[in-house]
Amino acid sequence: MSKAAPLERVSPSPMLASTVRPSAASIDAACEPLVHIAALEKIYATKDGESIHALKDVNLDIASGEFISVVGPSGCGKTTLLKILAGILARSSGEVTMEGRRLSGPSRELGVVFQAPVLLPWRTVLQNVMVPVEVQKRDRRTFEQRARELLRMAGLAGFESKYPGELSGGMQQRVGICRALVHDPSFLLMDEPFGALDAMTREQMNEELQRIWTASRKTVLLVTHSIPEAVYLADRVVVMTPRPGRIVDVIPVDLPRPRTLAMHNTPEFGRFVARIRAHFHSVGSLDT
Amino acid sequence: MSKVHRFRVFANVVLLPLLTFSAFVGGWEAIVRLFGISKIVLPAPSAIALAFSDGLLSGDFVWHLAVTMYEILAGFMLGALSGLLLGFIVALVPLAERILYPYIVAFQTVPKVAIAPIIVIWFGYGVSSKIVITAMIAFFPLLANTIMGLRATPHDQIEMLVSCTASRWQVFIMVRLKQALPYIFVGLDVAIVLAVIGAIVGEFVGAKAGLGYLILQKNFNFDMAGTFAILIILSAIGVGLHAIVSLLRRRVVFWMDTSGDQVMGA
Numbered sequence: 001m002s003k004a005a006p007l008e009r010v011s012p013s014p015m016l017a018s019t020v021r022p023s024a025a026s027i028d029a030a031c032e033p034l035v036h037i038a039a040l041e042k043i044y045a046t047k048d049g050e051s052i053h054a055l056k057d058v059n060l061d062i063a064s065g066e067f068i069s070v071v072g073p074s075g076c077g078k079t080t081l082l083k084i085l086a087g088i089l090a091r092s093s094g095e096v097t098m099e100g101r102r103l104s105g106p107s108r109e110l111g112v113v114f115q116a117p118v119l120l121p122w123r124t125v126l127q128n129v130m131v132p133v134e135v136q137k138r139d140r141r142t143f144e145q146r147a148r149e150l151l152r153m154a155g156l157a158g159f160e161s162k163y164p165g166e167l168s169g170g171m172q173q174r175v176g177i178c179r180a181l182v183h184d185p186s187f188l189l190m191d192e193p194f195g196a197l198d199a200m201t202r203e204q205m206n207e208e209l210q211r212i213w214t215a216s217r218k219t220v221l222l223v224t225h226s227i228p229e230a231v232y233l234a235d236r237v238v239v240m241t242p243r244p245g246r247i248v249d250v251i252p253v254d255l256p257r258p259r260t261l262a263m264h265n266t267p268e269f270g271r272f273v274a275r276i277r278a279h280f281h282s283v284g285s286l287d288t
Numbered sequence: 289m290s291k292v293h294r295f296r297v298f299a300n301v302v303l304l305p306l307l308t309f310s311a312f313v314g315g316w317e318a319i320v321r322l323f324g325i326s327k328i329v330l331p332a333p334s335a336i337a338l339a340f341s342d343g344l345l346s347g348d349f350v351w352h353l354a355v356t357m358y359e360i361l362a363g364f365m366l367g368a369l370s371g372l373l374l375g376f377i378v379a380l381v382p383l384a385e386r387i388l389y390p391y392i393v394a395f396q397t398v399p400k401v402a403i404a405p406i407i408v409i410w411f412g413y414g415v416s417s418k419i420v421i422t423a424m425i426a427f428f429p430l431l432a433n434t435i436m437g438l439r440a441t442p443h444d445q446i447e448m449l450v451s452c453t454a455s456r457w458q459v460f461i462m463v464r465l466k467q468a469l470p471y472i473f474v475g476l477d478v479a480i481v482l483a484v485i486g487a488i489v490g491e492f493v494g495a496k497a498g499l500g501y502l503i504l505q506k507n508f509n510f511d512m513a514g515t516f517a518i519l520i521i522l523s524a525i526g527v528g529l530h531a532i533v534s535l536l537r538r539r540v541v542f543w544m545d546t547s548g549d550q551v552m553g554a
Binding site: 083086087088105106107108110111112114116118120121122131132134135136163165183 | 448462
């Protein structure tokens with residue numbers, strides 16, 4: 001049973017806001033990483049007997065508390081990587097360890113946000129957020145309070161007993177994020193969570209996510225096809241290219257935190273974006 | 289403003305249907321009288337109404353109605369429950385599907401009406417043969433819809449649950465069963481209407497009581513008004529039972545606002 005940590009208030013406290021988090025580059029190499037991925041391969045067999053090399057020789061260490069963005073054009077295997085880490089997809093070969101243990105399936109220490117909100121239409125907003133708590137048979141009373149607090153943070157106070165069908169797409173996605181956080185997982189996996197949102201809501205959600213991350217010190221792996229989003233949020237940006245899906249670059253982003261939306265227009269920010277984009281130019285995939 | 293709106297609703301819901309119904313019945317009555325159509329061919333609405341009230345007041349209809357209702361409900365329960373049960377087994381146990389499914393399909397392609405005479409010989413002229421025939425007809429819609437429903441769960445919902453460490457059993461209880469409910473209710477709706485047909489067909493083949501038996505009797509006596517009166521009762525039973533199932537569906541499957549338009553296995 002994991003501790004039910006009370007949620008830190010997210011109203012940006014000056015203390016938290018001024019803390020510059022250690023970037024991945026500064027983390028001691030000897031320090032045991034939270035997630036260790038070595039020589040990971042994934043080969044899908046299609047119906048007509050062909051095989052697709054979705055992931056090829058993927059190596060990555062993720063430190064505890066680190067924010068990793070994974071960018072790449074569609075078909076580069078980034079969602080496959082996320083599903084393998086979530087324990088819902090088997091790997092073909094290679095090694096994945098989490099806190100030193102070999103990954104063999106889903107973990108209670110994980111929270112996953114999917115591309116679609118994936119809410120259950122017969123459950124209210126609050127009941128949807130409580131799904132992981134019910135599945136993992138955690139104490140309902142303690143976590144219900146936490147769920148209500150998360151919903152309040154996500155701007156969904158007053159919607160607890162509404163059904164998903166009564167919510168807008170952006171609100172549904174926020175419910176999905178609350179659900180991923182409710183059992184206080186130490187590792188958050190997000191698969192293009194804001195892909196379906198309009199640009200304005202998306203930027204707002206990015207700010208929100210940075211606040212939550214700053215306050216809760218979770219490890220996050222965010223899969224996205226938006227390069228600015230990846231740079232804005234990450235300690236390190238992992239760049240992937242397709243056919244076969246592999247990591248071509250890992251770029252530490254040492255922009256100071258907390259980052260503001262205005263930073264999008266600074267030359268430093270632009271340099272990171274340009275460096276990442278160059279990788280896609282070089283492989284000729286320009287759909288990002 | 290609101291008064292005008294209320295009147296519109298009243299006009300649409302009450303006045304319009306009442307008007308068209310009156311015009312239909314009035315026209316019918318007028319044609320029968322004007323052309324002097326024999327009551328053996330087509331009885332006038334007034335004659336049907338008379339036969340209806342006679343049948344009810346003499347207690348004649350009530351007994352036969354009770355017998356037929358018993359056959360419909362008992363047959364429906366038996367057929368629906370076994371269809372549901374077998375549907376669960378087939379959907380959840382792959383081996384059972386491989387073994388049973390060919391027989392199930394073969395059984396469905398046989399017209400139940402054609403088996404009815406055999407069933408009457410096996411189970412006698414009493415209510416039990418009608419219950420068996422009704423059950424056979426009500427069985428398949430439930431079976432087909434239960435199987436389809438249990439397979440209808442979107443893959444992403446299962447992935448979501450598995451990612452937070454749900455077991456197979458939890459996935460079944462928390463999503464697959466819920467996703468099957470709309471389909472099961474479509475099956476119930478089809479089955480309850482077919483159950484009425486099943487009971488009447490059973491009684492036509494050979495019976496000692498029931499509304500189907502009564503129709504045959506009235507037909508032999510050229511009592512067309514009486515036959516029409518029973519037809520009214522039968523359609524009222526169908527409409528009433530369908531309404532009950534629909535009401536239940538709206539209560540249970542409240543998150544689906546589409547009405548039961550995906551009819552399968554009928």
